[in-house]
Amino acid sequence: MKSLTLLAPLLLCVTLLCSSLNVASDSAAAALAILKWKASLQSQNHSVLLSWNTSNNPNTKTSPCAWFGIHCNHADSVTKINLTGYGVKGTLHLFPFLSLPNLAELDLSTNELYGIIPPKISQLSKLTYLDLSFNQISGQIPPEISHLVHRQTLHLAGNQLNGSIPREIGQLKFLTDLALCSNKLNGCIPASLGKLSRLVSLLLYNNSLSGPIPPELGNLRNLVEVYLDTNRLTGPITSIFGNLKKLTVLQMFNNSLSGPIPFELGNMESLSEISLYHNNLSGLIPTSFGGLRLLTLAHLYENQLSGPIPEEIGNLNSLVDLELSENQLNGSIPASLGNLSNLEILFLRDNRVSGSIPNEIGNLMKLTVLELDHNNLTGNLPQGICRGGSLEYFTANDNQLTRPIPQGLKICTSLKRVYLERNRLRGNISEDLSILSISRNNLSGAILLELGLMSKLLYLDLSANQLSKSFPETIGNLSMSFYLNLSINQFSQNIPIQVGKLTRLFHLDLSHNMLSGEIPGELQSLQSLETLNLSLNNLSGEIPASFEHLRGLYSVDISYNELQGPIPNSQAFLNAS
Template sequence: MIKESSVLHSEALAILKWKASLQSQNHSVLLSWNTSNNPNTKTSPCGWFGIHCNHADSVIKINLTGYGVKGTLHLFPFLSLPNLAELDLSTNELYGIIPPKISQLSKLTYLDLSFNQFSGQIPPEISHLVHLQTLHLAGNQLNGSIPREIGQLKFLTDLALCSNKLNGCIPASLGKLSRLVSLLLYNNSLSGLIPPELGNLRNLVEVYLDTNRLTGPIPSTFGNLKNLRVLHMFNNSLSGPIPSELGNMESLSEINLYHNNLSGLIPTSFGDLRLLTLAHLYESQLSGPIPEEIGNLNSLIDLECNTPNPRPSPESNTRC
């Protein structure tokens, strides 16, 4: 049986090994990462800046967000931190790939590597983090496709892969993430159809698929998203009519569909979106009048479209 002091010693030494690989190892926030501050806690990292421990003095959280840390994760002690549950290294100057060894953080529930300079592909091994609830990789230079294995993260509530260089299709397997609340995939080069399976995600509150290269129809299954408040799909190449089923999204407050190839009429069912405050439908191929039913939307303050013969609500800010 490994003694507790040995565990602490190994965690501290492993963290110091990663620190030594950083170009910013002498950064003021990392000065506490040493073994000479307190003779009684030489082998424990629990008093170090940004590091939190459990009652057994084992590391459970590392938070270095926004502190100018520069380097890679090649020597990050994935295997040496068996109790790490939260890792936030966002808004730094980290680069290189996200190592597949990240899957060794078996208790991780929160991972935020956003707004760094990571490149390469998202490792499919990230799906081994079976307890993960938050996965934020936004604002990097990640490329390749979204691994379909992410659909195995059954506890995931927040997925942010936006502002990268991702391509390929949105995996249908994301429709298995039944607890997902926030889906942020905007500002990539994703192509192909929007999977109808996303309509299975009944807990979704916000969906941002804008500024990609998506084609084909808006899935009618989105009408199942009763809790959805924000739907952004602008700046794509979506085609076909706006599904009348979108009128079933009773919590919707914002819908942005502009700059697509959508055609046909604005559905009269939009008149059922009682909480709608903003609808941007311009720069598309929509035709016909604005439905009179939209005049019943007392919360609507911003309606922008380009259909001929508009009949806007007199209380709306309308550009048609």
Template structure:
């Protein structure tokens, strides 16, 4: 009985403490919204005082604080209100209790550093946009104190130094944009801790080293941009874990090795930019799984082997750039399935055999470049189906036969390059129908006969080369009156007449060569 009574008596002080805590609002002194707001205002003004003065800052209306008691009550109300608040300042937004939750200071003309920015003074900051200013020096590690931050945009400044590893403590971050700065060093592995990230952009810096494998932890990522750096080593296979990825840009680096086959796991991918690296080996057949792809750019690498036929599965593709590699074999006929294709660039490879006739199925194509390969055989007549074509480059191959008459259907054609082939026969007079043509390259072939009389009928031709052929007869009159010409080469043919007298006035002519 005694022990029970003692236990009850010992418990009474705790009951008293709880009672006092609940009944007295002043028992524990939490920071008021007013004092937090005042602290944030002071922190912003202190940071502003560190800026380099310039005219653009006149639009940044952050006012000096009054010296009176900020906890004084408003005479027109019984509720205490802060007498000063940054919530109405330029680029500042606050939450429901008057604490700064958003700073949007993009394009405010700020020139300075973040050294005087008191990160600890903004416990409720969720959104920070300082892009398109002239901020320089390092990104301070204290940025990790912004524990509620979900949006961080520091692009297009002059930040230098390393990305602080402490950035990996911002576990709520969904958007991280550090592109277009002067950041260097390795991408910190701690960035793999940001598992809420949806958008990560580190492009156009001087970052080096490898892409950290734990980038594969960022399973919510939609956009990953690391282009235009000095990154090296392999593309980590863990990148295949990023199944929510829509855009992947690793262009203009020094990445080497193979394209990992499990890149085929990224079934939501719409853009894949791996151009201008040192990637080698085959284009993995798994790339045919990426049926949402709109842009595929693998140019300027050392890729070899054949173009995988299942590239024809990518029926949403608008752009296919495989130029400047070491690809060989045939152009797969399945490429004719890509009916949404607008730009097809396969130049500067070792592709051989014929141009597949079903290339004429690409009815939306604007640009078709197959230059500098080992293609042979005829130019397929089906090429006349490509009525949206503006740029057609088939030069520097081993094509033979004549120019198909169907070429006259290409009414939008502006650039037509057939130079350095083995084409023969007359230049078809139907070429006169190409009224938008500005650049016509027919040199170093075996064309014979006369030049078409109205080859410059529309008067838009600026660059015309037909040198090193077997052309004969007089210079056509339409060419004499083609005042748009900038460059003309008809040399090493068998033209007749007094060529020097046949030409009219060419006010724009920069270069001419008509010697026999």
């Protein structure tokens, strides 16, 4: 009995020693296998891989645990490899899958890996995290990837993978993040993905996936974000998506989806972004959208939606960006939109919206962009349209707006760009902008002296109006302008010599007016000028000979005037009308 007592500690020591030797042996084997993969890389001399080498001490076993990007557990077994963004170039053909039995995390993203994903990747039986995204990996996703039953994260985005998504991925019951976006995948989205009950993030955008969206995806109650955009998906949006109460982002734009927007989508109480633009969706905008109180972005443009804009949209107090352009919406703009206190962007252009622009638009204190072009809007522009002092871009071309431009718009110092072409507006103008285009209206009277205070003006188009009298001398203060079109008006008297100060101008059109006197020689300073049109006026005298020094000029029209004398010796004038 005493001998057995003495033997027990000895057996324990032998067991521990053998275990230690096995660990050392496994660690050394892993090191040699990793070095074999390193030797196959074209970037093996990269600075981050210099620590990957054998020990110089013959009495010391080589272990990879101190190597850059490699992490081990207490037993010196490799559990994590992270080389993201270090320029690793090569293939996975000789990657030591079998020699890393405890590897749980493998991140080789944002490198220069190419070739295929080897089927033997299934040998990493304990892998929970795999990120090979943003490389140049090609070929198909191997079905064997489904053998990695502990997988929680699978990121293969930004490669050149082709073929279909293996239905076997639906067997990864612990998967929470699936990113296969920005590849060349085709075929249908497998219905088996509906079995991934723990899935939180589904990123399949920017591929060539086709067919319908499987309704089984509506069973994934833990989904927080879904990106299916920029594919070739067809068919309807399943109403079962209304079950996704945790979903915050739904992106399905740039597809060929058809049918109505399901009323049930209004049940997605956590939704903050919905983007369905550039599809073939039809029918009404669901009134149930008024219940999406956390919604900040709604992009429904470029579809075939019809009917009125629901008044319930006015309940979305968190909304920042609302874009409903290029549909067939009709009726009036609901006054309730004035309740959207956080709205910054409102696009309603290219619809059939009628009636007047509601005065409540003036309540949108954060509004920076408003586009109402190509509708049937009538009446006057609201006086308080720029009350918040944030409006920068306002366009309402091709409507039937009338009456004078309101003073509130004239003194809106935040404005940078205004397009009000092809309406029935009248009255004087004076804005502080960088781009001003109000051609083809009924604007009349003189250009106010304040026009010269618009020091940031780059583009000015007041053509085809009824503006009269002379140009103010302050026009010379528009030193930043590169485009000036005042044609088809009733301007008279001389061209002011101050136009010669607009040295950045490349397009000058003063045609179809009643200008008289000589062409000022100061225009020779317009060295950036490419296009000059002074036709159909009453200009007289000679063409300044110094114009031959306008080397950038390639198009000139000075016809239908009373000019005389020699033509400047430049190709533009020799070809001129």
